[in-house]
Each structure stands twice: as C-alpha cells, then as structure tokens.
Amino acid sequence: MAISREQVEHVAHLARLGLDDDEIDRLQQQLSQILGHMQALDAVDTSAIPPTAQVIPLHSVMRDDAVRPSLPTDEVLRNAPRREGNFFKVPPVLE
C-alpha cells in the first residue's frame, strides 16, 4: 500500500496541518506501512454486516429548551490568543 507524496500533501491540506519536507517524507513512509497493515481487514467479508458508530442504546438525547447562563465571557476570552473587546480577533479570511 503505497501513498504518494501528493496524497500526503492533499490530506495535510484537508487537515490544515503545516508539514515540512522531512515530515512529509516520514509520513509518506509511515502511512504506507500502517495502511498496509490495515489491509488485513479486507480478508473479512462484511457485505452483510451493519456498521457500529457507538455501542450504547441511546439516540438523539433531548433536553428541555430552558434558558441557562452561559460561561462568563471575560473568562472565556482570557484563553484567546488575540481578542478585541468581547470578540475573538482573527486574521483576514478574504482579502
């Protein structure tokens, strides 16, 4: 199972991960090896098997739509790398 360098770069872009050349080389080799190992799963016929996303018998848990206090704004923003007043400050998205 060989993953190309372009595939590594594509996936890194999807994940918004900045990787240097050494990391791309190493991940190309390691992901190829790990995904090769995963191919063992192909030996199992799962055509009639439903998938399991989670194991507990709960679905769409609902609660009352009651108004409750939010986390204190100032405390929350204290962890922000950049803030302006009561806002998160972000770099320009469109230029």
Place this chain on the structure above:
Amino acid sequence: MELTDLTVVGALRELRGGAISSEDLTRAYLDRIDRLDKGLVQAYVTVTPELALDQARAADARRAAGEDAPLLGVPMALKDLALTRGIRTTCGSKMLENFVPVEDATLTTKLYDAGAVLLGKTNMDEFAMGSSTENSAFFPTRNPWGDLSRVPGGSSGGSAAAVAARLAPFAIGSDTGGSIRQPASLCGVVGFKPTYGRVSRYGLIAFASSLDQFGPLTADVADCALITEVIAGHDPKDSTSLDVAVPRYGDTLTGDLRGMRIGVPKEYFVAGMEPGVDSQIRAALDVLRGLGADLGQVSLPHTDYGLAAYYLIAPAECSANLARYDGVKYGFSAGAERMLDNYYQTRGNGFGSEVKRRIMLGTYALSSGYYDAYYLKAQKIRTLIKQDFDRAFERFDALVAPTSPTVAFKLGDKTDDPLAMYLSDVCTIPINLAGLPGLSVPCGLSDGLPVGLQVIGKPLDEATVLKVAHAYEQASGGPLPRPTLENATA
C-alpha cells in the same frame, strides 16, 4: 508505616477515627512529591500545593463539624486532560500549554464534592495518544519499578506512576484503547475502565469520543471500587452518559467466586507475548480455579482485526475532534497574518508527531474515495468484535486475559516504530471497541517487573469485574507491594 503507604480505604479509616488529619496526609504527599517527582519519576505536569492545603484544611474543618463524605480529606491526582477550573490543563500538549479551563469536568466536580483534595495534574501522552507517556510535549514519566529506565505505559502513565510511587493515594486516568489498563499493568497498580457511558465525559478533553472513558488507578481493588462508585452516574451534560443506577460496589467484594463462569479467550495469548507474562497469567487462572470459579476456553474470532479497526476509528474521530485547535479561540497560536497560514502554522507547530500522524491517518480514512474502504469497513469490523463478546457472555459471567503482552519496556525502545508501539494495546483495544468494563489487577512479577491480569465484564456489570479482581487479589496474597524507590537519586 508512612502516611503515604495508606490505601484510600485505610486513609479514610484513620481520618474518620481522628488519628490523622487531611492536612497531615496532604503534606506527607506534597513532601514526597518534592523529594521524588522532579528529575526522578516525573509523574506530575503541575503540582497544586496551595490549593491542596486549602482543600485539606477545609476537609478537616468539615470533619471537625461532624460532617463526612465518601472521600473527605483524601488526596488525589488527575490526568491532565480532566478540566480543572482555574488550573492549567495541558493534555500533554504544547497546544494547551497555557490553557486555563473556565469550568470543571463533571468528574472533577464529583470528586471535589466527595471531599477529595487535588495534589496536581499528571503527565500523559499528548492528547492521550500513545502507550508509553513518551509522547508528552514536556517530559517522559519514568516507571517507579526497577532502575527508572523504563516507561510507565500510557497514555495515563503519570497517573499510574504516581500511584505506584505513592505520590498520590489514587489517580484518575482515561482509557480510549487501553490507556488506563496498560499503564496500570506496567506499574503494578489497579486500573479500571468502566463501561462506555458509565462515567460522564463532560470536561474530558476529547480524543475519540465513541471510545474515551474516565476511570481510576489505585493501589488495590477495594479502593478502585470506592472511586468508581464516586465518579459513576448519569450526567445531563454528556448525552452519551447512561441513566442507570450505580450499585454499591464495595458490597460486591465478597471473595466468593464459587460457580462463577469465567471465560479465557484463546486469541489473547498472542504471538509476541513474553513467556514470563504467559506463565503469570496461567498461574492466575489456577488461583481463580482454586477459588471455585468455573473456567473455560472461549474464542473471540475477530480479535486479530481489533488493532487495525481501532487505528482507523480512533484516528478518524481524533481528526474531527482536534479540528477545534485553530489558533483562534484558545490554545497555542502561531500568530500568522493570514487565516490559512495561521491554521497551518498553529497546527503544524502546536501538535507533536504522534498527534499529527493520527490526524493524517484519520483524515485519510475519512476522505473522499477512501471512506468506505477504511472507516466504514472498520466500523463493520467493530460490529463483529462486539458480537464476539455478546456470544461469549451468553456462556460466561466474566472473561480474563493478559492486559499487556509485555512488561514495562525501556524508554526509547519503541519511539521510532509506531506499529510496535500500537501492538502494546492489542489486548485492551477490543474492550473499548465493544464498550465493555475492563480492569487490570497486578498478578505477580516477570523479571522483577509487574504483570497485569485483565478482567472483562458485560456492559454495566462493573460489580462482577470488581468482584473477580478482588477475589483474585486477596487469594494471591494481597496487592503487589509498591516499589520503595530507596535507591532513586536525582
């Protein structure tokens, strides 16, 4: 006997009898941490002495006023992914090196309400991804057994080492694929991952949300039962938390296993298992037989596929969960001038290599054109693994197996080989995939290093798991003595 030799149950007896104060007990631990942690065991990322002494004095005042609570005045350590309001919570990552939570995890609240005293936050593999605690962004933790040259296991290695080195009477860890049980095994302590949904995950920094679960690491099974009882229970803030009554686990520790049907899954005696581990596990099976348990072999035929399925499902969930680290809301930010560059640089520089590897693996498995072949396939294998257990539990009340195929390995031995590191969790991963309760109890030594016996139960049947582990522990001569660290020098 030193105060730090006491178990939780033993400490509570002394506290209730008035022989010791929480302040004395807490100071004894803080002194020991001062002497043995930094430069030696390195179990703690953050120690909270002022808070601990405040909480201890408050516990003593409550007791003087005639109050009691399940853990009133007992110190503890929390894995550094349990949110603690006002106390830095790093998750072992540069990404959260300076992150100070605005609220407590439900688990933290429950332990505070029970009267526990926080000594500090323990080291871990970054974002709980790893089996040796060497993936911590800060420093490795050392196994207190032997000459401090070995890993404590992971990812809850700091919590396991803290209990083994008596730097805390108990600690909390989290377990996604074995991260409580494997370090418990390698450090010679008891570690328990309850049923998925038994303990609230609210405030557990997420890795793989369908697998993550909090649980205790303790010196013996009676302590484990007590802590489990305190932290279990429904939480409206976690929609995967189960609204089921929590039994009084201490009452189930009768030592009586007569007629108990215990299955031994043959696939768990894997190739690559060390002979010393194999012989201790088989000796443990004899102890269980001697207690009147009815042992029988069972097959869990899809066990071999568990590792591969896990290393698709867990990374896929991680790639989604860790998308939140964007350099905007909290955590590390590269401070780049353009948004896309800021994402790349923040995530590229903020995450360590194992976390990046798993994000890449998970993103690949979820990406267009590969989803069916990898992620969906793994979820179908997960169904088969769960069905294996369902069938086994038609015939058996509990299963026993090795926790880890090896004893503690040397620091650095597996850091360059991700697949070899992943194999360390081969016996614990299927239990997470099926959402079952699994406990590791020490079962002797191999080459002077602890071996762990894993007890696996039906969903929500923590009581039987604890009962089996406790009966084994008592019949095999009591808990493993913890290492002395006498020769440890910085």
